[in-house]
Amino acid sequence: MSAYEPSSHGEQRIPASSHSEAALGQRERAKTGHFRLKIFVPIFYILFLLIPIYWLISLSFKPNQEIVSGLTLWPQNFTLDNYRVIFNDPSWYETYYNSMLYVVMNMVISVAVALPAAYAFSRYRFLGDKHLFFWLLTNRMAPPAVFVLPFFQLYSAFGLIDTHFAVALAHCLFNVPLAVWILEGFMSGVPKEIDETAYIDGYSFPRFFGKIFMPLIASGIGVAAFFCFMFSWVELLIARTLTVTDAKPIAAAMTRTSSATGLDYGVLTAAGVLTIIPGAIVIWFVRNHIAKGFALGRV
Amino acid sequence: MEKTWNNKAWFFVLPVLVLVAFSAVIPLMTVVNYSVQDTFGNNQFFWAGTDWFTQILTSSRFHDALWRNLMFSAIVLAIEVPLGIIVALSMPKKGVWVSVCLVLMALPLLIPWNVVGTIWQIFARTDIGLLGYTVSNLGINYNYGQNPFDAWVTVVVMDVWHWTSLVVLLAYAGLVSIPDAYYQAAKIDGASRWAVFRYIQLPKMGRVLLIAILLRFMDSFMIYTEPFVVTGGGPGSSTTFLSIDLVKMAVGQFDLGPAAAMSLIYFLIILLLSWVFYTIMTNVGADATSKRSPQ
Numbered sequence: 001m002s003a004y005e006p007s008s009h010g011e012q013r014i015p016a017s018s019h020s021e022a023a024l025g026q027r028e029r030a031k032t033g034h035f036r037l038k039i040f041v042p043i044f045y046i047l048f049l050l051i052p053i054y055w056l057i058s059l060s061f062k063p064n065q066e067i068v069s070g071l072t073l074w075p076q077n078f079t080l081d082n083y084r085v086i087f088n089d090p091s092w093y094e095t096y097y098n099s100m101l102y103v104v105m106n107m108v109i110s111v112a113v114a115l116p117a118a119y120a121f122s123r124y125r126f127l128g129d130k131h132l133f134f135w136l137l138t139n140r141m142a143p144p145a146v147f148v149l150p151f152f153q154l155y156s157a158f159g160l161i162d163t164h165f166a167v168a169l170a171h172c173l174f175n176v177p178l179a180v181w182i183l184e185g186f187m188s189g190v191p192k193e194i195d196e197t198a199y200i201d202g203y204s205f206p207r208f209f210g211k212i213f214m215p216l217i218a219s220g221i222g223v224a225a226f227f228c229f230m231f232s233w234v235e236l237l238i239a240r241t242l243t244v245t246d247a248k249p250i251a252a253a254m255t256r257t258s259s260a261t262g263l264d265y266g267v268l269t270a271a272g273v274l275t276i277i278p279g280a281i282v283i284w285f286v287r288n289h290i291a292k293g294f295a296l297g298r299v
Numbered sequence: 300m301e302k303t304w305n306n307k308a309w310f311f312v313l314p315v316l317v318l319v320a321f322s323a324v325i326p327l328m329t330v331v332n333y334s335v336q337d338t339f340g341n342n343q344f345f346w347a348g349t350d351w352f353t354q355i356l357t358s359s360r361f362h363d364a365l366w367r368n369l370m371f372s373a374i375v376l377a378i379e380v381p382l383g384i385i386v387a388l389s390m391p392k393k394g395v396w397v398s399v400c401l402v403l404m405a406l407p408l409l410i411p412w413n414v415v416g417t418i419w420q421i422f423a424r425t426d427i428g429l430l431g432y433t434v435s436n437l438g439i440n441y442n443y444g445q446n447p448f449d450a451w452v453t454v455v456v457m458d459v460w461h462w463t464s465l466v467v468l469l470a471y472a473g474l475v476s477i478p479d480a481y482y483q484a485a486k487i488d489g490a491s492r493w494a495v496f497r498y499i500q501l502p503k504m505g506r507v508l509l510i511a512i513l514l515r516f517m518d519s520f521m522i523y524t525e526p527f528v529v530t531g532g533g534p535g536s537s538t539t540f541l542s543i544d545l546v547k548m549a550v551g552q553f554d555l556g557p558a559a560a561m562s563l564i565y566f567l568i569i570l571l572l573s574w575v576f577y578t579i580m581t582n583v584g585a586d587a588t589s590k591r592s593p594q
Contacts, residue, residue, distance in 0.1 A: 041389035045382075045467075046403050049460060052422045053406065055429050059421065071432050113314040120311035125302045132312065134577065139323045141573050143521040144561040145542035149324030149549050173322045176315055234411045236524055237546075251411040251470045265427070280402075280408025287398045290405055290468060 053276070060269040067265045082270035091245075095253040098164060099233065102247065105168035107228040110175040111183075111221060118183035119209070123192065133184075136177040144237045147173065152241055162244040170238050175228040182227060186220025189195065219289045226286045233279060250275055333559035346440055351560035361561060363536070364544040365568075370538060372519040375458050379515060380508070382459070383466025387474055388500070390467075401471075404464040416528025419457040423529070443530060447537035454526045454538055461525065462515060469511040473504035510582040515572065520569055 046257040059067055060082050086092040120126070121133055151170055152161070160166040194216070198208040214221065240252040254271050282289065334351055355361050386404075391397055407415070422437055425431040434441045443453040481499045490498070523542035526532070532539035532547070539547070545565065549558035 010520060019490075027482060037314065038389045039391075040388055042391075042400055045386045045463075048398065049404065049407055049464070051429065052418050052460065055422050059427075065398065067427055071427065071429070073429075103465050113318055116311035117315040120308035123302060124305045124308035126304070126306045129308075136315065136319065137577065138570055138573070139319055141517050141521075141569050142323065142329040142566060143523075143542055143562075143569065144543075145521070145523055145545045145549075146566055147323075149328050149555070149558070150547060153329060154326055169318075169322060172318055180315060228410055233409065236411055236413045238353070249411075251413050254417065255438035265421070268417065269421070272417055275411050275414050276406070276409070283402050283405045283409060287402050290401050 005160060042107045049201060056269050056272050056276075059265060060273045062266065064161065064264065064266045079266075082266035083274075085267050086270055086274065092250075094273070095248050095250040098243075098247050098276075099239075099251070100278070101248070102164040102171070102239070103169040103229055103232045105164060105258055106171045106175060106232045107225050109168060110172055110228045111225050113172075114176055114183055114212075114224065115221075118180045118187055118215075121184045122187035123195065133180075140174050140177040140181075142173065144174075144235065144257040151238060155242055161242060162246045166242045166249045167239045167247060167249075168232075170242055171228075171232045171235060173238075173248075175231055178227055178231065179224045182224045183217070183220055186217045186223070186224035190216050222286055223289050226282060226290075230279070237240055274292050318448070330559045330562050333555045334563055337556055353565070355557055355560045355564060357437070360544070361564075363387075364539055364541050367538070368520060368540045371455070371522070372454055372456075372516055374526045375462075375519045376512065376515055378459050379463045379466050380512060383463050383468050383511070384504070384508075386463070386467045387470035388496070390471055392475065401468065404467055406464075407461050408464055410461075412524035413528050415457065416525040417460050417580040419453065419525075420529045421461070423453050445534050447534055450530045450534060450538050453529060457525060457529065458519065458522070464512065466508075466511045469507040470504050473507040474500060506580070509576065512579065513576045516576065517569060517573060520572075 058074055061078055061080070062072070063077055063079050063081065065079055066072060066075070121129065147170075153159050155166045155170070160169075192212070194212065195208065196214050203212065236249065236251050239249045243249065243252065250271060254268055335348060336346060337350075343347060390400055410418070422428045423431045425441060431443075440446075441449050443449040477499065481503075482495070484494050485499060521542055522540055523546065526538050526540060527543055530538045532543045536544075545558060545561055546577045548554050548561065
């Protein structure tokens with residue numbers, strides 16, 4: 001995947017593929033003269049993505065009066081009051097902590113159980129392996145709406161309602177199959193000779209797995225963890241159903257902003273901005289693996 | 300890769316099985332249980348056979364929601380897949396801008412779904428939203444709260460905004476994996492830009508594009524939160540997709556029997572269509588490997 005990683009040696013280490021791409025571009029430019037326009041496609045696309053986000057951020061810095069009284073392109077009366085409301089109210093900022101907690105719990109559980117399963121799928125054939133793999137995937141296809149009511153009853157029966165653990169466990173429904181799928185893709189890229197050599201060298205399975213194999217698929221583990229984070233962080237329907245107050249996610253707390261006097265747009269948008277930040281930080285960490293990760297390690 | 304036959308591998312799969320059994324099989328059995336019974340409250344249940352299934356399958360409400368959802372998935376796929384490929388093709392291949400592009404493009408994917416809904420609900424409002432304000436000042440009568448067509452446009456644009464990046468990232472991953480030799484060969488043959496796309500880039504992206512189509516189909520067919528926040532399924536029931544309808548029935552009206560029957564039918568439809576995609580996908584993958592092996 002070095003083709004798009006920023007090269008530390010600058011121009012000296014141009015990835016081979018860029019040569020002919022450039023050559024192709026030159027030919028094309030000579031023929032049509034449209035080559036320069038190509039760069040505008042991603043620019044326009046990114047603008048299209050960022051404008052609604054900019055609008056959210058800009059509203060969060062405006063007092064409510066300015067928001068409802070007329071359209072201003074940027075905050076005229078810049079204020080941090082909306083954020084102050086959130087950070088001074090435990091029932092707001094605790095929801096932030098709740099979301100983080102169950103997302104991390106889910107990430108750990110999903111990756112931990114998916115690792116051995118993915119190893120089995122990538123290395124061995126066994127009775128019913130293909131059916132099992134597809135059956136796992138079907139859980140990724142299950143509409144959360146189908147599971148809302150049964151989940152509520154199941155977790156009530158176990159007395160788990162309104163705990164972080166309940167949400168973390170429920171999100172395993174779609175994250176475990178995904179983690180298995182991603183990790184299997186990455187593991188299949190590791191030659192089997194490595195396993196065999198390690199066994200000949202006298203490594204026991206746990207030692208081999210921890211000392212040799214896991215470092216080899218470290219980026220795959222990172223990508224799988226990223227995806228578990230992502231889908232657990234964005235899901236709300238199940239998270240909201242299983243929580244009341246103690247484990248309520250921040251995204252669900254946003255409904256509080258509507259009151260008898262109308263929506264409190266300032267606080268609503270400020271809370272929205274705060275939900276974007278963790279995702280942005282996490283993407284930055286996995287930016288060099290993100291493209292391959294989205295291809296589930298199978299390009 | 301040659302795999303060895305070893306049934307002990309089942310032990311590795313066991314933790315996943317236990318976990319998924321708890322979080323999927325037990326709840327699903329509850330649904331099956333409800334779908335064949337009727338209740339008048341007080342936890343008293345009566346055998347209802349296939350009544351609920353017949354009721355759902357013949358109800359126009361279900362047909363309408365199904366039709367709406369299929370339309371939505373088709374429109375969204377028809378826009379997002381070509382757009383995603385175009386953006387991926389025109390992205391830079393090296394340098395810092397690649398990281399910047401990837402990070403910015405992935406941003407919408409990591410926003411909680413109800414916040415996505417909130418962003419667009421505000422953004423498209425004619426009084427306080429930039430988009431709605433601009434459109435209505437251009438003289439177009441736009442109101443997604445009252446006009447079904449406007450509501451559809453808003454929901455579709457929102458989904459394109461939200462998910463096209465997934466297709467871009469997948470297509471891009473496919474593109475950067477194409478070896479240099481292919482482009483050189485094309486150059487020697489004097490292939491046109493279109494020929495390069497048609498005979499080199501598209502086939503090489505085939506597999507990841509199928510993953511993209513599979514994921515986009517599944518998720519657009521299960522869409523709930525985003526349109527619910529923006530339109531609440533309205534105006535009327537013009538944007539009531541299957542999941543919205545289902546939650547309305549199960550939680551809003553507490554019609555457990557019909558809701559459970561609908562859940563199963565809904566799940567089966569997704570399963571069937573996804574199985575078709577998955578079979579195509581694994582066959583394409585097998586083809587690719589068998590072609591590659593003689594080299």
